[in-house]
Amino acid sequence: MSSNILNQFLSENLEDLRNKGLYNEIDPLESANGPIIKINRKELINLSSNNYLGLATNDTLKTIAKEAVDKYGVGAGAVRTINGTLQIHVELEETLAKFKHTEAAIAYQSGFNCNMAAISAVMDKNDAILSDELNHASIIDGCRLSKAKIIRFNHSDMDDLRAKAKEATESGQYNKVMVITDGVFSMDGDIAKLPEIVKIAEEFDLITYVDDAHGSGVLGKGAGTVKHFGLSDKVDFQIGTLSKAIGVVGGYVAGKQQLIDWLKVRSRPFLFSTSVTPADAAASKKAIEMLMESTALNEKLWENSEYLKAGLKKLGFNIGDSETPITPCIIGDEVKTQEFSKKLNEAGVYAKSIVFPTVPRGTGRVRNMPSAAHTKEMLDQALTIYEAVGKELEII
Numbered sequence: 001m002s003s004n005i006l007n008q009f010l011s012e013n014l015e016d017l018r019n020k021g022l023y024n025e026i027d028p029l030e031s032a033n034g035p036i037i038k039i040n041r042k043e044l045i046n047l048s049s050n051n052y053l054g055l056a057t058n059d060t061l062k063t064i065a066k067e068a069v070d071k072y073g074v075g076a077g078a079v080r081t082i083n084g085t086l087q088i089h090v091e092l093e094e095t096l097a098k099f100k101h102t103e104a105a106i107a108y109q110s111g112f113n114c115n116m117a118a119i120s121a122v123m124d125k126n127d128a129i130l131s132d133e134l135n136h137a138s139i140i141d142g143c144r145l146s147k148a149k150i151i152r153f154n155h156s157d158m159d160d161l162r163a164k165a166k167e168a169t170e171s172g173q174y175n176k177v178m179v180i181t182d183g184v185f186s187m188d189g190d191i192a193k194l195p196e197i198v199k200i201a202e203e204f205d206l207i208t209y210v211d212d213a214h215g216s217g218v219l220g221k222g223a224g225t226v227k228h229f230g231l232s233d234k235v236d237f238q239i240g241t242l243s244k245a246i247g248v249v250g251g252y253v254a255g256k257q258q259l260i261d262w263l264k265v266r267s268r269p270f271l272f273s274t275s276v277t278p279a280d281a282a283a284s285k286k287a288i289e290m291l292m293e294s295t296a297l298n299e300k301l302w303e304n305s306e307y308l309k310a311g312l313k314k315l316g317f318n319i320g321d322s323e324t325p326i327t328p329c330i331i332g333d334e335v336k337t338q339e340f341s342k343k344l345n346e347a348g349v350y351a352k353s354i355v356f357p358t359v360p361r362g363t364g365r366v367r368n369m370p371s372a373a374h375t376k377e378m379l380d381q382a383l384t385i386y387e388a389v390g391k392e393l394e395i396i
């Protein structure tokens with residue numbers, strides 16, 4: 001028998017979401033998540049994936065993954081600390097440390113898990129965390145899990161951060177104070193002001209933590225936001241994902257050997273959840289080696305991003321102030337934003353609408369994620385569709 005209280009809770013809340021048009025219907029892909037995707041037997045130009053470099057469908061990586069399955073099987077068989085550490089996991093971590101120019105690195109099952117793992121391994125109820133108000137949900141949850149006092153600062157507002165860092169450290173209330181930020185903010189595509197954050201951290205002896213999920217593979221010729229600013233030895237925790245530009249799945253923390261040693265004995269997702277599959281580890285390692293050997297995909301990503309941005313801007317769309325390939329088309333009104341995304345879809349472009357509460361009210365947008373795998377023809381076709389739908393809805 002199922003609980004009546006639960007059933008009532010679920011049906012009331014689901015109905016409420018559906019009535020408000022906030023229930024997210026998922027469209028399964030009938031193809032790989034490449035530059036062209038197939039949904040409901042229809043082909044669409046895909047401007048919604050985080051597969052920045054097109055590596056999710058790369059032939060070399062597919063071969064490497066298959067070879068890893070033949071050698072190691074489909075699963076790792078245990079958590080890392082029992083006997084689920086295969087040689088390929090160690091090789092992946094060594095490669096990650098080289099990629100990030102750090103002493104060591106530790107791999108996790110996802111970027112989300114990194115934040116569950118790393119923050120609470122170091123911070124506790126006697127500590128404080130200064131957190132950018134637009135930080136990713138997994139950072140917010142990771143901070144909560146640590147039980148540290150969370151002090152939010154205004155988005156990329158260095159005066160606010162400085163004042164709050166001063167107050168927190170001078171109060172003598174906390175053993176440790178950490179500052180934590182996304183490297184690249186995923187909704188607007190702006191870059192964290194890391195040189196200033198590092199300076200403030202040095203002044204007040206803050207622990208620095210940068211989650212660079214959207215920066216790795218993208219900025220710093222691929223090595224990420226920290227490298228972009230030349231701060232590799234100034235940031236304590238560099239978090240990355242293997243699920244976006246790297247094209248596979250997983251996450252990692254890169255930093256000093258001592259930090260990684262500690263995470264290997266104290267971070268709970270490492271101790272209590274099975275490691276990524278051999279195929280994931282092998283494909284991720286190879287993808288990172290490819291990024292270190294050649295910047296061609298990275299250059300193609302930027303070329304395509306500039307092309308799409310220039311095209312949308314010329315058509316008269318408000319594309320915000322993005323400094324990265326993330327290209328929002330800001331519409332404002334939530335209902336109109338959703339209608340715009342729907343009409344783009346009908347015309348052959350898959351670009352998701354993002355509205356409150358993911359972004360502030362009145363700043364609804366369709367977010368475009370160009371990749372290295374798009375051709376000029378695909379982008380031109382997308383721009384033609386944008387123009388037609390934009391005019392139809394009187395957005396341009």
Ligand SMILES: *Cc1c(COP(=O)(O)O)cnc(C)c1O
Nearest residue numbers: 110111112136138211213241243
């Ligand atoms: C996407 C993202 C994550 C989650 O990464 P996954 O590997 O998909 O779990 C974590 N942090 C930030 C900042 C992200 O943008």
